[in-house]
Amino acid sequence: MGGRNRSVIPDQVPRRQGPRQGSPIAEDLGSADLAVVGAGIVGLAYALAAARAGLSVVVLDREARANSASVRSFGVVTVTGQAPGETWRRARRSREVWAEVAPRAGIPILQRGLVLACRREEALAVAEQFVAGPMGAGCRLFSPREMEDFGVFAPGLAGGLHSPHELRVEPREALPRLAAWLETEHGVRFLWRTHVREVAPPVIETSGGRLRAAHAVVCPANDFLSLFPEAIERHGPVRCKLSMLRLPDPGWLLPASVMSDLGLVRYQGYAGLPGVPMLRARLEAEQADALADGIHLIAVQSADGSLVVGDSHHYGDTPDPFMDAAVEARILEEARSVLRLPSDARPVERWIGEYPSARVPAFIAAPLPTVRVVMVTSGTGMSTAFALAEEALADLVGLPAPVLAA
Numbered sequence: 001m002g003g004r005n006r007s008v009i010p011d012q013v014p015r016r017q018g019p020r021q022g023s024p025i026a027e028d029l030g031s032a033d034l035a036v037v038g039a040g041i042v043g044l045a046y047a048l049a050a051a052r053a054g055l056s057v058v059v060l061d062r063e064a065r066a067n068s069a070s071v072r073s074f075g076v077v078t079v080t081g082q083a084p085g086e087t088w089r090r091a092r093r094s095r096e097v098w099a100e101v102a103p104r105a106g107i108p109i110l111q112r113g114l115v116l117a118c119r120r121e122e123a124l125a126v127a128e129q130f131v132a133g134p135m136g137a138g139c140r141l142f143s144p145r146e147m148e149d150f151g152v153f154a155p156g157l158a159g160g161l162h163s164p165h166e167l168r169v170e171p172r173e174a175l176p177r178l179a180a181w182l183e184t185e186h187g188v189r190f191l192w193r194t195h196v197r198e199v200a201p202p203v204i205e206t207s208g209g210r211l212r213a214a215h216a217v218v219c220p221a222n223d224f225l226s227l228f229p230e231a232i233e234r235h236g237p238v239r240c241k242l243s244m245l246r247l248p249d250p251g252w253l254l255p256a257s258v259m260s261d262l263g264l265v266r267y268q269g270y271a272g273l274p275g276v277p278m279l280r281a282r283l284e285a286e287q288a289d290a291l292a293d294g295i296h297l298i299a300v301q302s303a304d305g306s307l308v309v310g311d312s313h314h315y316g317d318t319p320d321p322f323m324d325a326a327v328e329a330r331i332l333e334e335a336r337s338v339l340r341l342p343s344d345a346r347p348v349e350r351w352i353g354e355y356p357s358a359r360v361p362a363f364i365a366a367p368l369p370t371v372r373v374v375m376v377t378s379g380t381g382m383s384t385a386f387a388l389a390e391e392a393l394a395d396l397v398g399l400p401a402p403v404l405a406a
Helices: 041-052 086-104 121-132 144-149 171-186 229-233 276-286 288-292 325-338 381-397
Strands: 028-037 057-060 111-118 140-142 159-168 189-191 196-200 203-206 209-218 238-247 257-260 298-301 307-310 314-316 349-357 362-368 371-376
Touching (some): 028 189, 028 381, 041 057, 041 086, 041 171, 041 371, 057 171, 057 209, 086 381, 111 121, 121 159, 144 159, 196 209, 229 362, 238 325, 276 288, 288 325, 307 325, 349 371, 362 381, 371 381
Parallel strands (some): 028 057, 028 209, 057 189, 209 371
Antiparallel strands (some): 111 159, 196 203, 238 307, 238 314, 238 349, 298 307
């Protein structure tokens, strides 16, 4: 992981700010080939794809910096376990883009790969079946002894599944640094604290004035009502609430991002394997409460040594903003069953993550010929946004469609 920086708070943010509330209205905000509404990872992915295609780009966001789903996530670019077909192909392509862009934008890769720690023999059986299949290319199994030799995993595990494909960045740093790099290296213009009232190219009406743009992409995250609500409602998204924790430095380094048995029954990439029903039956007998709370373990490590651990999944039109102590206890119980955590380890930070969820992993709506509304509705924004943006931008502005691996 390299040297440990005690801070995980970004030390740089994009410089240009939109008009502040109460400031004089700027009547003319200039023009661009593409206006992107939303500066989360999906919006930034579109800005990158458009800039690489030679288009001028303006990104608008109502906040002073990215503050929603993208920066509240684990920052794992997950390939292994993604749903077969389109999502898996997008994840592999997005991983390629992250590997290329991160060093150029000054974004450290803090972990590489994934270790899925198998607590039960039924979980190891699923892992064996996955490695033997077409989506298991490059993956391998770890024996119980190999897991012990890492010095970070709890004793008594049945084994593990290792994937070399994953990358992990610190999202609180990665998003502002990616935006700053897009501005300085690609000429993308950012208008922060700017509310978009209407998108009707060639005119974009905002709280700061009027922007002219030939095309627009709206990336609304969990805002289903401000722009094109009818187009969004057709897909029936709801909001998914996540419980997230940070634990103090345990005194050791993770070899990779970590998951556990619960992930094997949640991720769609494993769903069709013959051993999954037996694993699910045992989990329902032993961890029914965790399944009911949508818990599956993800543990990653920040540059200061602290661990980000989670998460749970609760769905609704308006999830409450409160963290349940019982849910937190179940997340910690799963983490302690997999990792050698100090007995006195207690959360030093808590937060609620949130993303849109729907029947499909992502959707692209076309409410107007020159507008696309894009929403990743499966919690895979960090993992798939770059590829999704390349595809949708090609359709919007008439570029050749990108070719994804089979």
